[in-house]
Amino acid sequence: MDVATAPDIHPPMEFDEAGAETRDRIVTAEEATQLAELFRLLGDPTRAQLLYALLEAGELCVYDLTETVEVSDTAVSHALRLLRTAGIVASRRAGRMIYYRLADVHVRMLLDLSREHLRHG
Amino acid sequence: MDVATAPDIHPPMEFDEAGAETRDRIVTAEEATQLAELFRLLGDPTRAQLLYALLEAGELCVYDLTETVEVSDTAVSHALRLLRTAGIVASRRAGRMIYYRLADVHVRMLLDLSREHLRHG
DNA sequence: TTATCATTTGAGCATCTGTTCAGGAGTTCG
């Protein structure tokens, strides 16, 4: 089998001392909504292409990114703003160009793992 | 139609010994679209709550799942159908009840990693 | 059989989303 042993839990909504590890696994409705927001941002073809281009290249300016997708530069800019506001990508200015990169290692792992799911799942 | 405009990004197409790993990292536009479809399905508060409930409990019937969210049982059923069709969850019938579970270990890892991103990212 | 339970399906609809268009802001250089 695999890593995750099936935890058949039908727990009451109480927290005893022994439930530390279990409690860490519980995701509240609010957390789930925040997680959905993260997934929603990854869940668009344009944005996904931009993110995987960044995963591959490390850092790209907007012009480079517009060449990876088939929408206008304006659409790319809108997409990048959403990703930047959500903390999924980060940017730095260099002259008139602005370079984008994936914000943190979690995002990189997420994209990487998802690609594995697609290819070997 | 044939929208396969090339992934002709910066690096030249040289594949030496170490190039195999590099090649595996390249995600085509079509793959990115498939990945976006996966993320899109996770990117809804109702569906995310259902999935994290399944991650926690292992297996739940529809009635149990309706109690984890604040929408009608009909909405839950619609949500589950999307997830089932996409291969994100699997189901088995037991009497008149139908039990749902996460389809594979990749999905579990994806949900787990995302939760870590939210809490420690 | 009929009744009831558990879940699904289809339709209708208000809301949300991603796009393009038009214009604006910031930067470099002649």
Place this chain on the structure above:
DNA sequence: CGAACTCCTGAACAGATGCTCAAATGATAA
């Protein structure tokens, strides 16, 4: 200065999305 370049913002609109309602299916029990 002004022109060229890179990127961003706001508005408007077609299309997608997720919800509820009404009805239907499949399974158990009386």
